[in-house]
Structures are given as C-alpha cells and as structure tokens.
Amino acid sequence: MEIPFEPGTLPAKKSKRGSKTNAAGYLGAESFQECHADKYDTFIHTAHHQTSRLASLQEITGPLNGERSQMRTLHPEIRFEMLERDDTAFQRVSFFDWQFEVPMQLIMGSSKMAETYLYWHGEKLFQLNCTYLTEPDAWINSPGYLDGDAAYARPIISGCLDCHSTYVELKKEPNLYATESLILGISCERCHGPGQQHVDYHRANPNEKKSEYMVVPSKLSREREMDVCGQCHMGNKAPKAAGAFQFRPGDRIEEHYELLEDHDESANSVHASNQIGRLALSACFQESEMACVQCHNPHKNERGMTEVFSQRCLKCHQENQCGMHEKLGPKLRENCIDCHMPKRATDKLRVETSVGQIFPPLRDHHIRVDQKATENYLNSN
Ligand code: HEC
Ligand code: HEC
Ligand code: HEC
Ligand code: HEC
Ligand code: HEC
Ligand code: HEC
Numbered sequence: 001m002e003i004p005f006e007p008g009t010l011p012a013k014k015s016k017r018g019s020k021t022n023a024a025g026y027l028g029a030e031s032f033q034e035c036h037a038d039k040y041d042t043f044i045h046t047a048h049h050q051t052s053r054l055a056s057l058q059e060i061t062g063p064l065n066g067e068r069s070q071m072r073t074l075h076p077e078i079r080f081e082m083l084e085r086d087d088t089a090f091q092r093v094s095f096f097d098w099q100f101e102v103p104m105q106l107i108m109g110s111s112k113m114a115e116t117y118l119y120w121h122g123e124k125l126f127q128l129n130c131t132y133l134t135e136p137d138a139w140i141n142s143p144g145y146l147d148g149d150a151a152y153a154r155p156i157i158s159g160c161l162d163c164h165s166t167y168v169e170l171k172k173e174p175n176l177y178a179t180e181s182l183i184l185g186i187s188c189e190r191c192h193g194p195g196q197q198h199v200d201y202h203r204a205n206p207n208e209k210k211s212e213y214m215v216v217p218s219k220l221s222r223e224r225e226m227d228v229c230g231q232c233h234m235g236n237k238a239p240k241a242a243g244a245f246q247f248r249p250g251d252r253i254e255e256h257y258e259l260l261e262d263h264d265e266s267a268n269s270v271h272a273s274n275q276i277g278r279l280a281l282s283a284c285f286q287e288s289e290m291a292c293v294q295c296h297n298p299h300k301n302e303r304g305m306t307e308v309f310s311q312r313c314l315k316c317h318q319e320n321q322c323g324m325h326e327k328l329g330p331k332l333r334e335n336c337i338d339c340h341m342p343k344r345a346t347d348k349l350r351v352e353t354s355v356g357q358i359f360p361p362l363r364d365h366h367i368r369v370d371q372k373a374t375e376n377y378l379n380s381n
Contacts, residue, residue, distance in 0.1 A: 022181045024245065025196030026167040029187040032195065035202070039188070045301040048186040050110040052165045060089055060104065061111040062132030062139055071130050071139040075148030080130050082139060091117070091128050093150045102128055106184070108156075108164050112303070113360050116142050118156055123176045125156040133358065140358075162244035163232040163272070166190060170243050191217055191228050191298060193249050215249040218293055225291045226276060227253040233292075235274030236260040278365035285367075288316060310336040324374070335377075341365065342373035 029049060033040040043049055053059055063069050064084045071080040081092045083101075090101040104117040106125070116131040129150060131142040141147050144154055157175050161168055166187040169178035189195050197213040217228045230253045237257040239246065247256045275292070279285050295312045302308055313336045319325050324339070325332055345359035 022167065022169055024167060024169075025194035026183055026187070026189050027195045027199065028166060028183045028189075029185060031199060032188050036188075039299045042300045043188070046299070047110040047112055047301070047303075048190075048298075051186055052106060052108050052161075052184040054184065055089060055104040055107045055117055057084055057087060057089060059107055060117075060132075061115055061134070062130075064089055069139070071141075073141070073148040078148055078150050080139070080150075082130060089117075091130050093129065095150060104128060108160070120179060123171060123179055125161075125175075125177065127154045127156055135360070136358075158244040159238055162239060167194075167245055170245070186232075190231065191215075191249060217249055218291070220250055222289055222291050224250055224252070225293075227251065229292050230276050231257075233272070233274070234259075234276040235272060273362040273365075275363075275365040279367070282365070282367040284316070290316075306335045306337050307333070310334060313340075323369075331381075337363075338377045339370060339374045340367050342370060342376070 029040065029043065057064070062082060064082050069082040071082075073079065077096050079094045081094070082104075083090055083092060089104040091104060092099055092101045103119055105120055106118040107115050108118060108127075109115040109131075111132070111134055113135070114131055114133050117128045118125050119128060127142050127144075129142055129145055130139045132138075133140050142154065145151070155175050158168075158170055158177075161177075161182075164186070166183035166185060166189060167181070168183070169181040170176070171178060193213075193215045195214070198211070201212045202208060217225045220228075227247075228249050231247050234253070237259045240256055240258055242256070247253070279290075279292075284290055294315075295309060296302070310333055314333060319332050322332060322336075341363050343361035344364045345361040
C-alpha cells in the first residue's frame with residue numbers, strides 16, 4: 001500500500017509542457033511551432049495534445065463551487081466537494097465533521113469523455129478521488145476507487161503516463177518520477193521520434209531542406225507504421241522490464257510491450273478500445289495496404305466530421321457498391337460511418353459511478369455490413 005496523502009506536505013514544483021532537455025531527447029510540441037506552424041496550430045486542438053495538461057481553472061471542465069460541485073457517496077457521512085480558491089482547485093473530502101483538501105494539479109483526459117485529476121506527492125503522482133465525466137456531465141468516483149471510500153492514495157503508474165504524456169524520466173524505484181522532466185500532452189515526438197537531434201541539426205544547417213533525424217511513420221512498412229499507433233491503441237498491454245517510454249517509431253511493439261489479453265475479440269482494457277485489433281479483422285484492411293492515416297489526420301482534430309471520414313471511404317469504394325445506394329441516393333455519402341462502424345459499448349469498458357455503471361460507447365473499427373446498425377440508422381434518420 002502506498003502512503004496516503006498527508007495534508008500539509010508540499011507538492012513538487014509544477015511541471016511545464018516541454019520544459020527541459022532530457023537524456024532521451026524529447027522536447028515537447030512547442031519546440032516544433034517555429035518551423036512547423038502549419039502542423040502545430042491545428043495539432044494543439046487534438047485529443048493527443050490535450051490529454052494531459054496543468055490543472056488551471058480555465059482547463060478544468062468539471063463544475064467547481066456550488067450545487068453541482070458536490071459528489072455524494074453510498075456512505076452517508078463521506079462527501080466530496082470540488083472548489084476553487086485563490087486560483088487553485090481542490091477536492092475536499094468531508095467525513096462527519098472532519099475534512100481535508102487535496103489540490104488538483106494535473107489533468108489527465110482531454111474531456112472528450114472524461115477528465116481525471118492528479119497531484120504530486122514528492123516524486124510520486126496520485127489520482128484524486130473524483131473524476132469528471134462529460135456524459136452525463138457529473139462528478140463520479142475515479143475508476144478503481146470504491147464508492148464511499150476516501151483513500152486518496154491511488155498511485156499513477158508509469159503505464160498510465162506512457163499512454164497519456166510524452167515523456168517522464170523514471171527513477172529506479174517503480175512509479176517514482178523525475179518531476180521536472182515530465183512533458184505533458186502527447187507531442188509530435190511519440191509518432192516521429194525524439195526531436196533534439198533533428199532540431200540541433202537543422203539549426204546548425206539552416207539551408208538543409210531535407211529532413212534529418214525524424215521518422216515519418218507512413219514511410220515505414222505498414223506493420224511498423226501501425227506499431228507507432230499501437231503504443232497506445234491496441235488495448236491492454238504492459239511495458240516490459242526495461243519500463244515505459246522505451247518504444248521509438250520504427251521499433252516493433254513486441255520489443256517493448258507484453259500483451260495482456262487475448263486479442264482476437266476486441267480485448268478492450270479498462271477504458272481504451274483496441275482499434276488495431278478490430279481494424280485488422282476488416283476486409284478493408286486485409287485486402288488493401290490501409291493503415292490508420294488512410295482515415296485519420298494525426299495533425300488535426302476532425303472529431304465528429306462524419307462527411308469528411310466518409311469521403312475517405314470513397315477513395316477506395318464507389319457509392320454504388322453499397323446495397324443502400326438506391327434507397328438513400330445522395331444522402332449515402334454523408335455518412336458511411338454509423339452503418340459500417342457504429343459506436344458500441346462493451347462490458348469491458350465499464351465505469352462505476354454512485355448512480356450505477358456506465359459504458360462509454362466507442363467506434364467499432366471492425367468495418368463490415370451491420371444489419372442492426374443499419375436499422376438504427378434508418379430509424380433515426
Ligand atoms: C499521432 C501521431 C502523430 C503526431 C502526434 C504528429 N504526427 Fe506528424 N505525421 C504523422 C504521420 C502518420 C505522418 C504521415 C502522414 C501521411 O503520410 O499521410 C506525419 C507527417 C508529418 C509531416 C510530413 C512529413 C513528410 O515528409 O511528409 C510533418 C512535417 C509532421 N508530420 C510534423 C508533425 C509535427 C510538427 C507534429 C506536432 C506538432 C506532428 N507531426 C505530430 C503522425 C503524427
Ligand atoms: C502515446 C500514446 C498514443 C499514441 C502513440 C497514439 N495515440 Fe491516439 N490517442 C491516445 C490517447 C491517450 C487518446 C485519448 C486522448 C483523450 O481524449 O484524452 C488518443 C486519441 C486518439 C483519437 C481520437 C481523437 C478524437 O478527438 O476523438 C484518434 C483518432 C487517435 N488517437 C488516433 C491515433 C493514430 C492514428 C495514431 C498513430 C498515428 C495514434 N493515435 C497514436 C494515445 C496515443
Ligand atoms: C494502453 C494505453 C493506455 C493506458 C495504459 C491508459 N490509457 Fe487512458 N486512454 C487511452 C486511450 C487510447 C483513450 C481513448 C479511448 C479510446 O479511444 O480507446 C484513453 C482515455 C482515457 C480517458 C478519457 C479521455 C477522454 O477521451 O476524455 C481518461 C480520463 C484516461 N484515459 C485516464 C487514464 C488513466 C488515469 C490511466 C492509468 C490508470 C490510463 N488512462 C491508462 C489509452 C491508455
Ligand atoms: C484503402 C482502401 C479502403 C478504404 C479507405 C476503405 N475500404 Fe472498405 N474495403 C476495401 C477493400 C479492398 C475491401 C475488400 C474488397 C471489397 O469488398 O471491395 C473492402 C471491403 C469493405 C466492405 C465489405 C466488408 C465485408 O466484410 O465484406 C465494407 C462494408 C466496406 N469496405 C466499407 C468501408 C467503409 C464504410 C469505409 C470508410 C469508413 C471503408 N470501407 C474504407 C478498401 C478500403
Ligand atoms: C476506414 C477508416 C478508419 C480507419 C482505417 C481507422 N479509423 Fe479510427 N475512426 C474512424 C472514424 C470514422 C471514427 C469516428 C470519428 C468521429 O466520429 O469523431 C474513428 C474514431 C477513432 C478513435 C476515437 C475513439 C472513438 O471510438 O470515438 C480512435 C482512438 C481511433 N479512431 C483510432 C484509430 C487507430 C489507432 C487506427 C489504426 C489502427 C484507426 N483509428 C483506423 C475511421 C477509421
Ligand atoms: C443505412 C446504412 C448504410 C449506409 C449509410 C452505408 N451503407 Fe454500405 N451497406 C449497408 C448494408 C446494409 C450493406 C449490405 C447490403 C446488401 O447486402 O444488400 C452495405 C454494403 C456495402 C458494401 C458492400 C459490402 C459487400 O458485401 O461487398 C460496401 C463496400 C459499402 N456498403 C460501403 C459503403 C460506403 C462507402 C458508404 C458511404 C458512402 C456506405 N456503405 C453507406 C449499409 C449502409
């Protein structure tokens with residue numbers, strides 16, 4: 001059991017995005033703004049960039065102070081309240097007439113679905129009790145916390161940061177971090193490789209137009225290209241003995257990760273879907289050279305742009321290949337997605353709340369003819 005939070009202990013200094021250089025050569029996304037403004041300016045609106053950040057009052061989505069900032073639990077005497085004071089947000093737990101407050105220092109989750117909050121305790125990171133869930137817009141017990149418990153002692157393991165941040169230097173003892181080295185957000189470098197050498201080289205050789213020391217995933221073999229996304233999008237897996245943050249674009253995923261679940265079915269982990277495994281079951285994938293970037297622009301937030309995604313289907317397909325072509329006419333090309341890649345909830349993607357379990361639905365990347373989804377689509381349009 002980890003040491004619980006001791007009120008009065010000062011947390012370590014806040015880390016910035018891309019603050020310092022580190023042995024691994026990661027810089028953070030800001031370092032690429034100067035030369036790649038076209039990519040950077042749109043990239044900062046992506047879920048990748050926003051998935052971890054400092055918990056300033058502007059960034060916290062969950063309601064603070066007032067009626068909606070309360071969270072009741074099954075235990076009638078344990079209550080939580082989220083509040084702000086002097087520009088800082090806290091979670092306050094009350095137990096009978098005793099209470100204490102824990103500061104919210106970092107946010108994990110872009111708030112597309114949820115935000116959970118972390119605080120430093122020396123060189124350890126802990127998750128706070130209350131998580132904000134975007135749908136249904138409420139405070140819930142953080143996944144893994146028992147309802148009616150107020151432990152405040154759930155350590156953030158390195159695997160968590162491996163998928164939700166760019167880099168942090170690991171200390172010898174497990175789950176201790178060199179706090180100042182933490183680079184928040186998933187930067188360019190998790191897909192392109194650490195940037196230090198690239199930046200140093202091009203500063204020293206300003207007339208060199210050919211990019212050096214930078215991997216472009218789509219120029220790798222399809223397997224290695226998929227492995228870049230597979231660092232975080234293939235469901236449940238754990239870093240091997242050498243630890244988190246060892247993978248570099250171009251490496252094989254198995255060199256650095258142990259797969260923890262059977263990957264035939266969707267093999268979702270606690271909260272992440274397995275897009276790699278699901279897509280691989282599709283005829284589209286098996287009978288073409290498709291990878292993730294055939295549909296996703298990694299430098300732009302295109303969430304909800306169904307027609308844009310549908311145009312990408314039509315790069316390989318004709319409208320008249322689809323059996324619904326005559327029935328739907330020109331409407332067909334607005335939305336191939338809801339019929340062929342419906343959102344699905346599975347019991348492996350489960351969040352416990354004081355008002356019951358919630359199953360956030362995610363897109364099924366097994367692309368196929370789906371009669372049930374077709375019925376749903378026709379009924380609601
Ligand atoms: C989620 C992974 C990912 C992230 C994050 C990412 N990229 Fe990319 N980037 C790619 C992929 C994949 C390609 C190839 C796209 C293609 O071929 O369609 C690419 C292509 C590029 C290219 C064009 C390279 C060429 O030679 O064609 C540049 C430049 C680039 N990215 C810069 C950036 C910068 C700068 C950032 C951060 C602000 C960034 N990328 C973030 C995955 C990513
Ligand atoms: C270092 C881990 C990591 C890597 C590498 C990574 N992703 Fe992600 N990706 C995430 C996480 C975490 C989220 C969820 C972020 C959130 O909402 O807080 C995400 C979200 C996404 C989303 C949803 C965006 C939205 O707004 O709905 C897409 C699409 C996506 N990733 C595609 C890719 C593709 C394609 C690649 C490879 C080119 C890739 N990712 C590489 C971790 C990663
Ligand atoms: C294997 C990579 C991986 C690990 C490990 C992981 N996550 Fe995630 N997480 C994701 C991905 C990917 C998503 C986006 C959901 C999806 O599309 O599958 C996500 C989504 C989330 C979200 C919701 C973000 C949103 O969309 O608003 C939160 C919050 C979150 N993760 C927190 C955590 C915490 C806390 C841990 C550690 C206990 C953790 N994650 C471990 C990959 C990971
Ligand atoms: C890179 C090219 C490519 C892209 C992009 C693509 N597909 Fe395909 N798809 C194929 C190929 C190749 C096949 C197999 C041959 C065929 O049926 O035409 C296929 C098969 C299918 C099938 C039949 C599945 C089965 O089990 O028989 C459906 C349905 C389908 N695609 C829908 C889509 C949708 C919807 C999109 C966009 C979300 C999409 N495809 C994007 C290449 C692609
Ligand atoms: C044939 C097109 C296609 C391909 C290929 C594809 N995706 Fe997607 N993906 C989509 C569509 C469409 C959505 C829904 C986007 C939306 O509505 O915002 C989506 C959503 C997502 C999301 C957001 C989670 C969710 O369920 O809302 C993630 C993460 C993601 N894709 C990752 C990947 C990864 C990783 C790969 C490669 C293994 C990949 N995708 C390949 C079409 C594709
Ligand atoms: C209303 C739901 C719906 C929409 C919208 C839709 N489809 Fe379909 N699609 C179906 C159904 C159902 C079938 C099977 C029809 C049959 O067997 O007669 C099918 C069949 C297909 C097939 C042939 C599968 C095979 O057996 O070879 C392809 C390819 C396809 N659709 C692609 C698309 C593309 C691309 C779009 C968007 C431009 C699209 N569909 C939009 C429901 C839909």
